Amino acid sequence: MFRKPNPASGIxxxxxxxxxxxxxxxxxxxxxxxxxxxxxSLAETLVINPHxxxxxxxxxxxxxxxxxxxxxxxxxxEARRPRVRTGQMRSAQKLVRTAxxxxxxLGLEEDEIRRLVDAxxxxxxxxxxx
Amino acid sequence: xETILETDKLTKRFGQFEAVSNLNLRVRKGxxxxxxxxxxxxxxxxxxxxxxxxxxxxGAAYILGLRIDDEADSVHIRQRxxxxxxxxxxxxxxxxxxxxxxxxxxxxxxxxxxENELLQRFELPLDRKIRKLSKGMRTKLALLLAFARGSEFFxxxxxxxxxxxxxxxxxxxxxxxxAVDGATIFFSSHxxxxxxxxxxxxxxxxxxKLVLDSPLDRIKDEYRQVQAVINRPVxxxxxxxxxxxxxxxxxxxxxxxxxxxxxxxxxxxxxxNAISVEVAPLTLKEIFLETVKARL
Numbered sequence: 001m002f003r004k005p006n007p008a009s010g011i012x013x014x015x016x017x018x019x020x021x022x023x024x025x026x027x028x029x030x031x032x033x034x035x036x037x038x039x040x041s042l043a044e045t046l047v048i049n050p051h052x053x054x055x056x057x058x059x060x061x062x063x064x065x066x067x068x069x070x071x072x073x074x075x076x077x078e079a080r081r082p083r084v085r086t087g088q089m090r091s092a093q094k095l096v097r098t099a100x101x102x103x104x105x106l107g108l109e110e111d112e113i114r115r116l117v118d119a120x121x122x123x124x125x126x127x128x129x130x
Numbered sequence: 131x132e133t134i135l136e137t138d139k140l141t142k143r144f145g146q147f148e149a150v151s152n153l154n155l156r157v158r159k160g161x162x163x164x165x166x167x168x169x170x171x172x173x174x175x176x177x178x179x180x181x182x183x184x185x186x187x188x189g190a191a192y193i194l195g196l197r198i199d200d201e202a203d204s205v206h207i208r209q210r211x212x213x214x215x216x217x218x219x220x221x222x223x224x225x226x227x228x229x230x231x232x233x234x235x236x237x238x239x240x241x242x243x244x245e246n247e248l249l250q251r252f253e254l255p256l257d258r259k260i261r262k263l264s265k266g267m268r269t270k271l272a273l274l275l276a277f278a279r280g281s282e283f284f285x286x287x288x289x290x291x292x293x294x295x296x297x298x299x300x301x302x303x304x305x306x307x308x309a310v311d312g313a314t315i316f317f318s319s320h321x322x323x324x325x326x327x328x329x330x331x332x333x334x335x336x337x338x339k340l341v342l343d344s345p346l347d348r349i350k351d352e353y354r355q356v357q358a359v360i361n362r363p364v365x366x367x368x369x370x371x372x373x374x375x376x377x378x379x380x381x382x383x384x385x386x387x388x389x390x391x392x393x394x395x396x397x398x399x400x401x402x403n404a405i406s407v408e409v410a411p412l413t414l415k416e417i418f419l420e421t422v423k424a425r426l
Contacts, residue, residue, distance in 0.1 A: 007326035010411035012350045040310045047303045049162055050310045051330045055347075123409055 001029060002037075004046050010118075013048055017056045022065065025076055026089060036066060036074040132159040134283050134314040135180070139189035142175050142338075149175045151338040152189070157316050157331070162309050164325040165318040166342075166418060167335035173318045176335065177287055181213055194283065212276035215287040222261035226254050226271060239280030244307075248274045251300050265292050270301075277304050284308065286317035290324060302328050322415040332414070334421060341421055346414075352390040353417050358399040359383055359406045368402060371395055376420055387412070387420045 001024060005016040024030040036042075039057065043050040057074050060066045068074050103113050135157040142150040150172045157163045167173045178184040180191055182204040194210055196203035221229060230249075234240045249256070252270040254263075263271065269292055276284060289305075290298040302324060305315055319325055325332065325346075332349060334342035342349075364384050366377040373391030377384065384404075388395050392409060399407045412420075 008323055008413045008415070010413065012347070013327075014347070040307075043306050043310055044303055047299060047306055047327060049328050049330045050306065051160075119408055119410065122411065 002042070002046060005048065010122075014052050014055050014059070017042075017046070017048075017052070018059055021056070021060060025065065030076050032076050032078045034076045036076070038073060133157070133192075134159050134161075135191070135193050135316060137176075137180075137189065137191040140176070140179065140186055140191050141188035142172075142179060142184065143187040149338050150179070150186075150335075153335075153338075153340055155333055155340060155343060157314060159314050160309065160312060161331050162305060162315045162329050163317070163331040163333065164329040165316060165333050165335070166320075166322070166325065167318070168422060171335045172338040173335055174287070177215070177285065177318065180285065181211075182207065210281060211283045211285060212279050212281040213285045213287075214272050214276045214289060216291070220260045220268060220272060223259065225257055225259050226263075227256040229260060229271070229275065230256075233275050234278075237279045237281075241278050241280050244304075245274065245278040248277065248300075248304060252297065266294065266297060269293060270297060273301060273304070277308060282313055284313060284315045284317075286315065288319055289317055290319070290321055298324065322413075322418060326414045334418065336422055342417075349414070349417060350411070352388075352392070353412045354388045354392045355410045355412050355416075356386040356388055356392065356395050356399065357383060357406075357408045357410070358386075358402075358404040360399070360402050360404045362403065364402065369395065369398060371398060376423070387417075 002017070002020050005013045005020075007013060009016070021030070021036070030036070036057070037045065039050055039053045042048075043053045046053075057066065057068060061068050061074075064077060066074050067077050100113060103116075108116070133156050135155070137153045137155050140150060140153040141148065153172075153176065165173055165176075175184065179186050180193065180198055182198055185199060191198045193207045196207050198204060198207065221232075224232065230245065234245075248270075252267075252274060254267060254271055254274070260268065260271070269289075273286075273289060276286075284305075286305075290301050293301065298321075305317075306328060309315060329346050331345050332342060333340060359382050361382050364379055366379065369377045369384070369386060371391065371394055373388050374386055374395060375389050376387040378386075384399070386395060396407055396409065
């Protein structure tokens, strides 16, 4: 279910994994109450540092996305309402589709659009003091 | 957090030449710590001192609290630390099976499960004599002999050198498993991508001195490349700020390598009426190349 992260992408590995897990939850690949792999298992499967996995699970727990039950493992929190997320995803998809159409109409190539988005997100991340 | 390896002003001189200068480093328990540096920067000399193969000129180092320059302590170190280097001392006349049995006998905490798993994955032929193994197989065997030992500390000198991508990934996976089990790994490498993948701490040595000592997360969070387009004459000293490692001025474009404090750098660019300011992350390779350049 989880893809090996790209260490040289510029996006920190822990961010990549957090996003993958969030995405899995949003799309229903991981349902509420589902158990996540153990830290060991995820670290060995993705071949990344176990501290990174620990950090990911801590961050997600702080964000209320997962809960760590002592001795049992990490589980997706039950409080999520997938239908609402799906609705938001659909609106988001429409926004992105329109934006891409408009940027292409301005003459931008696909990789230029990607770079622009990455740069904007990065600047947003940096200036919002993450 | 327990310290597994600690050096205190560790120095090695060969006549007038100082190969290692005043090295102060610390490796914490459970860390996968990478030791980077160009060839001739002092990595091997440092490792040789740590393993008791070379006496320091000055300073001290402690592994698991034991002194590297004390004979009795040194023996204890070698019992508890597994070391794999390029000159892998393997008995050429033995078969893989024989050297496994031979080595196993010295280590009561030998991990049979790991031995079998790695034997299978590395596809090492039990009946073949070591002198008939390819270089890659010798490397894999040497690593297996170390990993299965159940040691608490591993010092690996370029562990994946000469290995194909599949074998490399297996080795990295084995290192991750060791770390999950609580071992500490200190490895030198030229494969920066691998370092980025599994290390949590990075040490960089250049001309015998420690030039970078940081958790990898902090490097990723704070190192940035800033590009500003400024339509008036700009000089390097306009950006003489804390955190700025390098400044390149090319026409109206100013490129900066920043190790921390990027907000202040962006503020300065805006003060200078920059028409655009872009911030981008840096790969560890770029940071390595820039760090080495800055100190020529």
